[in-house]
Amino acid sequence: MTAREVTDASFDADVLKSTKPVLVDFWAEWCGPCRKLSPILDEIAGEHSEKVDVVKLNVDDNPATAAKYGITSIPAVYVFKDGVVAAQSIGAKPKQVLEQEFADFLK
Numbered sequence: 001m002t003a004r005e006v007t008d009a010s011f012d013a014d015v016l017k018s019t020k021p022v023l024v025d026f027w028a029e030w031c032g033p034c035r036k037l038s039p040i041l042d043e044i045a046g047e048h049s050e051k052v053d054v055v056k057l058n059v060d061d062n063p064a065t066a067a068k069y070g071i072t073s074i075p076a077v078y079v080f081k082d083g084v085v086a087a088q089s090i091g092a093k094p095k096q097v098l099e100q101e102f103a104d105f106l107k
Helices: 011-016 032-047 063-068 095-101
Strands: 022-027 053-058 076-081 084-090
Touching: 011 022, 011 053, 022 032, 032 053, 032 095, 084 095
Parallel strands: 022 053
Antiparallel strands: 022 076, 076 084
């Protein structure tokens, strides 16, 4: 299982109205740390699919959503629960660190 793409158009339905927490990876093609983080998030998506959804939003292709949430540094991983930001992590981090930061949503 891998993280799936969301867009400005699908963000409301895919993320804000989700019945379970959603990890959103704000990323861009040109961002090296984003490319390092991507396979880690795919692993988390596969291992914790019953607890959370993991999605990716390309900030270059979807500037409205990135602007709405004030994304200025990428990669940025936000957890949305019940339509609001419940947690966030900025920068590429090892899997263990992300799992600790988001432990409340992965258990």
